[in-house]
Amino acid sequence: MKVGVLGAGTMGAGIAQVASQNGCEVVLVDLNQDMLTKAENSLDKILVRLVEKGVVSEDEKINIQGRITYSTDTKDFKASNIVIEAIVEKLEVKHAVFANLETIVSDDCILASNTSSLSIASIGSALKNASRVVGIHFFNPAPLMPLVEIIPAVQTSKATLDASKALIDSWGKVTVLCKDTPGFIVNRVARPFYGEALRIYEEGIADFATIDWAMTELGGFRMGPFTLMDYIGNDVNYAVTESVFAAFYYDPRFKPSFTQRRHSEAGYLGRKSGRGYFNYAEGAVQPEPNKDMVVGQQILDRILAMLINEAFDAVFMQVASAEDVDKAMTKGVNYPKGLLVWAEEIGLKKVLSQLETLFTEYGEDRYRPNPLLKRMAK
Numbered sequence: 001m002k003v004g005v006l007g008a009g010t011m012g013a014g015i016a017q018v019a020s021q022n023g024c025e026v027v028l029v030d031l032n033q034d035m036l037t038k039a040e041n042s043l044d045k046i047l048v049r050l051v052e053k054g055v056v057s058e059d060e061k062i063n064i065q066g067r068i069t070y071s072t073d074t075k076d077f078k079a080s081n082i083v084i085e086a087i088v089e090k091l092e093v094k095h096a097v098f099a100n101l102e103t104i105v106s107d108d109c110i111l112a113s114n115t116s117s118l119s120i121a122s123i124g125s126a127l128k129n130a131s132r133v134v135g136i137h138f139f140n141p142a143p144l145m146p147l148v149e150i151i152p153a154v155q156t157s158k159a160t161l162d163a164s165k166a167l168i169d170s171w172g173k174v175t176v177l178c179k180d181t182p183g184f185i186v187n188r189v190a191r192p193f194y195g196e197a198l199r200i201y202e203e204g205i206a207d208f209a210t211i212d213w214a215m216t217e218l219g220g221f222r223m224g225p226f227t228l229m230d231y232i233g234n235d236v237n238y239a240v241t242e243s244v245f246a247a248f249y250y251d252p253r254f255k256p257s258f259t260q261r262r263h264s265e266a267g268y269l270g271r272k273s274g275r276g277y278f279n280y281a282e283g284a285v286q287p288e289p290n291k292d293m294v295v296g297q298q299i300l301d302r303i304l305a306m307l308i309n310e311a312f313d314a315v316f317m318q319v320a321s322a323e324d325v326d327k328a329m330t331k332g333v334n335y336p337k338g339l340l341v342w343a344e345e346i347g348l349k350k351v352l353s354q355l356e357t358l359f360t361e362y363g364e365d366r367y368r369p370n371p372l373l374k375r376m377a378k
């Protein structure tokens with residue numbers, strides 16, 4: 001299999017590594033020679049570490065490196081069976097790039113995009129033969145995160161979908177099938193993890209440290225929402241929230257938060273700027289959570305009910321199967337349990353009643369319980 005990867009940044013370099021580790025011949029193209037050199041050097045360091053750990057042998061290391069060709073010329077994609085694009089997230093740039101790729105590759109070459117937020121249908125519209133377009137959405141870091149969302153557009157042929165899913169499955173990834181809708185599965189269903197946590201803070205119910213404590217200690221999540229937003233970057237996380245909100249025609253369920261916006265505007269971006277919701281300066285004293293079990297449980301129940309409602313909505317609106325929604329959240333963002341399985345454990349009636357209480361109290365559409373949850377609870 002000959003795999004082209006366009007863009008040698010964070011995602012492209014990782015995808016090229018995965019493809020090569022699985023025996024594919026890879027051509028990695030970037031406009032910027034420095035990015036290619038950086039990708040090559042960083043792969044070398046990663047492989048040295050993997051050899052030291054005994055994960056790959058010295059011979060395998062040499063083969064993995066040997067299977068990747070680095071180039072600044074997209075014409076080198078000529079013999080590719082599939083090209084996966086991972087360049088800047090701008091629709092007009094992707095359009096130009098996809099139109100150009102089609103003039104280079106063979107008629108049956110699949111053209112895939114790793115976009116996080118653009119519609120695959122809109123990207124495919126730049127192609128003469130749009131039946132070859134598909135979304136193949138990896139998670140960062142691509143070599144370590146098992147989940148890949150496979151997104152057929154309205155134009156995608158069954159042959160394109162089947163071949164791309166089979167290829168990514170053969171790389172040992174966990175694939176889930178997802179409708180071409182904003183945020184796909186993970187970036188849609190996970191919104192309340194941030195949004196409801198921010199809302200709870202804004203209402204003065206608890207501070208950042210207490211909300212994080214409730215979600216990690218009582219909920220079993222690996223990171224609390226504020227630590228995670230600081231890790232992702234408040235600018236990046238806020239931009240995703242705003243784009244999902246706009247893409248859903250301003251559905252109040254996805255409303256962004258002023259707190260996050262102000263943190264972002266202030267340059268409190270998180271770890272990368274040394275300060276976000278928490279202070280990452282050397283020697284900074286971290287705030288202690290208020291370990292009140294009653295408050296903690298209320299915080300966990302509220303955020304979890306909102307996440308479960310979102311998971312039900314993804315199934316209700318046929319974005320993905322229940323099984324794939326649960327797989328996506330456990331394999332893509334390390335949730336301790338699938339949200340739908342979790343809902344059954346808690347009891348659907350109980351989750352519904354929590355949402356109904358919020359809906360009645362606030363009168364906001366944001367808290368409306370999903371019809372599928374209502375039906376199933378009944």
Ligand SMILES: NC(=O)c1ccc[n+]([C@@H]2O[C@H](COP(=O)([O-])OP(=O)(O)OC[C@H]3O[C@@H](n4cnc5c(N)ncnc54)[C@H](O)[C@@H]3O)[C@@H](O)[C@H]2O)c1
Binds near residue numbers: 009011035089
């Ligand atoms: N970073 C993430 O966590 C993440 C996760 C999943 C998906 N994505 C998506 O993957 C894509 C890439 O994101 P990233 O974080 O790797 O970006 P990045 O900025 O790290 O890398 C982008 C690379 O593309 C190159 N590039 C830009 N325009 C180009 C062109 N016309 N031709 C060739 N190369 C070009 C740049 O030189 C750069 O090396 C985006 O669509 C993004 O939405 C990102």
